[in-house]
Amino acid sequence: MTKVRVYELAKELNMSSKELIEKIGDLDFDISSHMSSIDEDEAELIKELLDEADRNNTEKKKGKNHTNMDIKKDMENKDKKDEFDALGEIQEVIEDDNTIIKIGQNIIVRDLADKLGVNASQIITKLIGLGVMANQNQNIDADTAAIVADEFGKTLVVEDEKSDVDDIFDLDHEDNPKDLRQRPPVVTVMGHVDHGKTSLLDAIRQTKVTVSEAGGITQHIGAYSVNVDDKKVVFLDTPGHEAFTSMRARGASITDIAILVVAADDGVMPQTIEAISHAKAAEVPIIVAINKIDKPTANIDRIKQELVENDLLPEDWGGETITVPVSARDKTGIDELLEMILLVAEMQELKANPNRNAVGTIVEAQLDKGMGPMATVLVQKGTLKVGDMVVSGTSSGRIRAMFDDKGKRVKKVGPSMPVVILGLSEVPNAGDLLYVADNEKIARNYAQRKKEQLREEQLKSRSKVSLEDLFEKIKEGEIKDLNIIIKSDVRGSMEALSQSLRKLDTEEVKINIIHGSVGGITESDIMLASASNAIVIGFNVRPNLNAIEVAKREEVDVRTYRVIYEAIEDIQSAVKGMLAPKIVEEVLGRAEVRATFRLPNGNTIAGIYVLNGKVTRNSKIRLLRDDIVIFEGAVSSLKRFKDDVREVLAGYESGIGLENYNDLKEGDMLEAYILKEVER
Structure with missing residues (x-):
């Protein structure tokens, strides 16, 4: 018997999928979402029942008067x-x-x-x-x-x-549900590098933007809208999931739907897994676009299997995740992808009030030599107009001009629409909220208070979670969930560590593994940890230099281990409040192996260049290959030319030998560290 999808039946009945699910909720049908399937006979029965219910409602409504709700x-x-x-x-x-x-x-x-x-x-x-x-x-x-x-x-x-500055000035407020109107969905495209994110965006733009409009695109504004069946869809053209997360770290949740692009000939890659983790952490629905289906090596079923392994069960395999095969090169599947975006948007019931002072989010901002501070704003509530007095963070001003995504001047824009504005006093931060103020005095006072608040925050240390203060925060009720990101050298270790840590849940605190993958700790992992207030655990891997810098700046707690039980004991002790490390590790510096020399006695000496910090004779050494720990041990010799030396500083070269280890290769990284005793 032929099956019918709930959303297809809803379209036939000229109603939203959500409405249909609500109306037949009391009936004995096995329906969990808009992607659920029902038999044709059941579909006919639903139609008859709904017709009968509509007739009864029409009769009941006759002669009914208005209540005094509005007066109240x-x-x-x-x-x-x-x-x-x-x-x-x-x-x-x-x-x-x-x-x-x-x-x-x-x-x-x-x-x-x-x-x-x-x-x-x-x-x-x-x-x-x-x-x-x-x-x-x-x-x-x-x-x-x-x-x-x-x-x-x-x-x-x-x-x-x-009481935040936003609360004091009350520039935003909850809207009356009666005033809300449907708004376009905002979509972010994410995925692995070279999987065709940009090509897919270009294909959508060329398919759905008319020739005259395409000729008018004069500048890249980081967001643009396309028309689909007389409805608009707004795409955010961000550099990747790092930008997506850095915005969320600032508190801006502007994305309604995430499109995950996966190449049909390549499969789910590390960056794809990261993108999934970022979208799930932001609680944004995911649509998977399986790109490059025109290639002879394309294997859609293999992609779906890999998606299942990452907790995304495709809807045609009985799950909830919509997958759409597309080819950005041949422009096939684009219409179906856009149709699915509209379907998911319909289920979310995206609404905003257009008749109020506008509130938006800064997507991009820059200083133009001729025009001054320029900011791309995505309007979220209200209507933004030329002449409005606006404020964003420490920046304020009156809007002198606005340009849409095609470079044309516009006088006003409504919810979910992107626009470039001119007239701000300084360049605002991406991710900051932009408010329309009633007058110049309010805007200036708000900006001044924000400057004072920023100064106070810089003086105070930011309160990010770390294992040392975890127990205190649990006692004070500040933390109920402990978010953890796991990076390891092999998948088996990662899964074993994940399962062991999940068993440490207590009544006071729940352990959440929000992301786990194989490889060294990267800048992207630190940004995800910062946005999700998580700690990073590395097993047999180390952070790269960029990640170390970002972790210091964002104050993210990064822990690395060689023994799985030490990691489990540390988390367990932190949850129970017993963590009191006596010995801590201090990283002295990093050096790169530039050449290797074989001695007559069989030992290998590495010619190294110290990149930062220093390497000392009594330090311990970690040998890293692609940020994965290959060896850990002591220094057997450290020489400058023919002389033995105690230490070699950054910017200098030297020869180094490692105790009982000779498998040194050009390009290897050496991390020098010492173990220090600290008081409890």
Whole structure:
């Protein structure tokens, strides 16, 4: 018997898949999603039941009057307005009273002196009298600051730090469901390098953008829209999943659907697995575009099998993941892919209110020599218009001009649409939110507060999770999930470690393995960890130099192990609050093997160039090949020319021998480290 998909039946009945699923939810049909299949007989029965239900509803609706809901809503809004006005008056009184000073939970001595209108040395003198030794650049708490302020006849008001600048200025608000209208979906294309992401985007653009429009594309703005069956779809042209995650790390969730491009002749690759992890961590639905099906070596079934191995079960194999075979070169399957995007978007019921002050996200920003700061904005709520006063982070200004993705001037744009704006005071950060303010004063004040907040945050250390402070954060209720990224030298080790760590779940904390793959720890792994507040565990692998730098900047905890039980014990101890490492590892430097020399006694000496830090005679050495640990041991000899030396610094060459190891090759990396004892 012929089977019918739920979404096909919904299209026939001229309703959304979600509506259909809700209407037949009470009936005894085995339907879990829009991709579920039903028999033709069942489809006919559903049609009859829905016709009968519609007739009954029509009869019931006759003669019904409106309720007093709208009146009630108006009264509630009036009460809120009165309350807001009263708060505003109180706020004005506080601002007018120059004896009252507002500060956060902490304040720098110099800033307190400025607020009190006195010299910093006077503040320091008062602090010494209180037994507090602090210089003008140090922080003091609000209680101490209040005592000092009282000495100068001022009163301190401590502002709640939890109330963000966005909340204080209230530039965004929840919309009434009645005001929401359907909006286009925003799609990000991700996948492995050379699998055809750019070719697929070009094919979509050429297929769906008319010739006259294509001629008008004068600049790359990082986002563009295409028309599909009188509906719009917006594509984000990001450099890859790293950009996708760095935006999410800033708190901007602008993607509705992720297209995962996999080459039919190549298969699921490490970057593909990373892209899957990034999309899942962001909880974005995934559509898989199996590209390059025109190639003779294409094997679609093998791709689907590899997808299953990575927890993406294709819908034609009984799962929920939509897979579409396409060829960007021949432009086949493009229409079906766009149709599936619209279907997933329909299931998500994407809506926004176009009739309000706009809120958007900065996709890209740059400084143009002729035009000044330029920013690509993806509008998420409201309608953005030329002449609007806008603010984004520490940047503000009035919109002088706007250009769409085809380079044409536009006067206004609605939700989900990308546009380039001119008129900001400085270049904003990608991922920052952009708000329309009612007037210039609000915009300037917001930008000023953001600058102050940024300065305070730079002075405080950012609170990223690490094994040392994990137990305290669990006790305080700050952490309920511990996110972990695992990298290892072989897949077997990774799976064994994943399974062992998942068994460490307790009532207080749940262990989540958000990504696992084979190979060295890369910059992309660190960015994913930063966005997901995760720790990175490396088993028999090490981070590359870029990853080490990014981990320091993002303050991500990276742990590397050679013994699987040590990793399990560390996580277990951290969860139970017993982690107290006595011995820690300090990396001294890295060197590259430039040449190898065989000695008459059979030993091999490596000619090395020290890239950073230093290599010492008493340090231990890790030999890395493609960031995977091949050997670990001691230095047998370290020479500069013919002389034995204690250490070799960055930028110098030397000869090195390793104890009981001779398999050194050109291009190998040597990591020098020492083990240090630290107090508990």
